[in-house]
Amino acid sequence: MSESVVSAPRVVMVTGASTFVGGYLVRRLAQRPDIERVIGVDAVPPTKTMHRRMEPAEFIRVDYRSHIFGKIMATNEVDTVVHCSTSVTDNHFPSASTKDAIVFGSMRVFAACQKSETVKRVVMRSSTQVYGSRSRNPALITEDLGGGSAAIGHPRDLLDAEAYARSMARRRTDLDLTILRLAPILGPNIETLLGSLFERPVVPSIVGRDARLQLLHEDDALGALEHAVVAGRPGTYNIAGDGAISMSQAIRLSGRVPLPVVGPAFGPAVAAIRGRGRGQTDRVQLAYLRFGNAFDTTRMRREFGFEPRLSTRQVMEDTARHGRAEPTIGVDSFVGVEQRVASLARRFAGIGSSGRHGWTVDL
Template sequence: MGKVVLVTGAARQLGGRFVRRVQRDPEVERVIAVDAVTPPHRLGSAEFVRMDIRRSAIARVLAEHAVDTVVHLAVTGGGTGPGSTRSAVKETNVIGTMQLLGACQKSPTVRRIVVKSSTGVYGGTPRDPAVFTETTEPRSLPPGGFAKDAAEVEGYVRGFARRRPDVAVCVLRFANILGPRADSALAEYFSIPVLPTVLGYDPRLQFVHEDDVLDVLRLAAREPRPGTLNSGTFNIAGDGVLLLSQCARRLGRPTVPFLLPAVTWVGSALRAVGVTDFSPEQIRLLTHGRVVETSQMRQVLGFEPRYTTAGTFADFARSRGRGLLPPERVGRAVERVAGMLDVDVDAAEGAKR
């Protein structure tokens, strides 16, 4: 008998792609795709069950299909339907995870759980370390948004792991996911013709390619290879970092720096007109940045991403087309302004002396 894999969040782009991808695994016999709304995309030979995981009926689905592997992708920053308010998304993330884990705890067949999380659980403050490891405690817990949801979800997952030590539990903390099909808040931000930024800050950013996300999810759902272990918590990101200013140049999009209070106002205005989800959590990322260590991903999980951070962003940029200005022109303009600022600073220092 092959594996019976249940995938939550199947109506989202990433969930649908994983459902189709995991069906090609020779170890997998059946795939059960679950979501509260009907997916707009094909799911291959998977059996789709329309169900809200906030309901206790998810236990019946596990039992009826004798599910042994659960891949929980329904922890997201936004919903898939027109009525997906922030409160509804939070309920799905947190209450839905609680219901799913409760059902898994009672299931005699479940042997492996993979949970999609985010490096956002580390928060974002000016006092953060240069690089986060999986054991780094955040200086302050995320105050709200998707990052707070992910932190709460991870707490429930740790509790489940203590109660069911016989179940292999793998938590994957993904850096910002980008790629040609990416539908994340950061992808929306980078699609704005002119990018609002925080005056005086040029944050370091890390990305993971959506194709690498599918590959590592598939790896985590399998039995571990010799010398590897696919249970525990792992940071997942491409090698290297990019500054926000470098991203803007490569997109050919000019930036407009605002003081931090003004950026918050601009974010509210953009959300109001539906341009992008420029949330306070997003503003913290674009102020302080975030970089994580990925040695455990390679040494313990045994995963090597195909794309670096720069390669991921390049693939994303190609899919968005040229910006308002050629990248080389944006680069020259930024360098010219930086030179002018250096001259002004030197003149001010000379006047003081």
């Protein structure tokens, strides 16, 4: 559907309003003078602090599986729905309850949107986890790569939820659908499974392997969702900060100490560092920490029209400087050392190119 056909949002409903992403998005949208009303909904109540932050937006506690959910849409003449209930796994390991929230909750939400006479725009918060993390993944993953039959666990749940959203859009040709696949989110305020690992004094790393990580700052994640609500760019987009860093760089930038272990010991080491039992370690995240991923964000810039404020490196630096945990080793110390090493390397390169020592250095 052409974006010009759908008018600007007037009444916006945000699901998953009790999560960090959902709650803070409600707050941002409620502060916009061009949006009349913002309604946050969730099956669980937000914390008192989150509830205060949502003001002047409304919050309604409702089970998406209830027929009341559709009635709330109709009664309030909701024209835009942002589905953020998928954020439930940001700081919780996937379980039967999170699967129910993501898969069956999404099915109910999109079914209600399909039946609604007023909803004209739907935004879904998905994740780059849908691609999985494997050694054979492309250097830069485009939106066309799907997890397919290889997807398991949480990625499979997200792909199923995306499928429900697209099924809705096929049946409602007058409706705009935007799916944002957000890269792993870090920031000084959000609590995520990945972020909690970098809050530990030491971080396990695999000997002989250095995963590539591409990240997204919490403010940029919210900014991308807000942009989707206001601009109405239908399509599926990777959303990630510019560039990628290695796992070893991420550990240094976070001010932590690496704990090198051999491959088979990596899973138990991560579980031990987190203080969790081995059986509670998520296979999907372990694969990500082993192999990592980097993403093609061309469509994000050219078609979606969004540019994250912080690069991946800056995400790590900002999280370390302003986060909840004190660095084991000062971040500025690491940055200063890296700058001095780079300066020294450039000096050596200059000497080599002059021919005085008969050698050159490739940087």
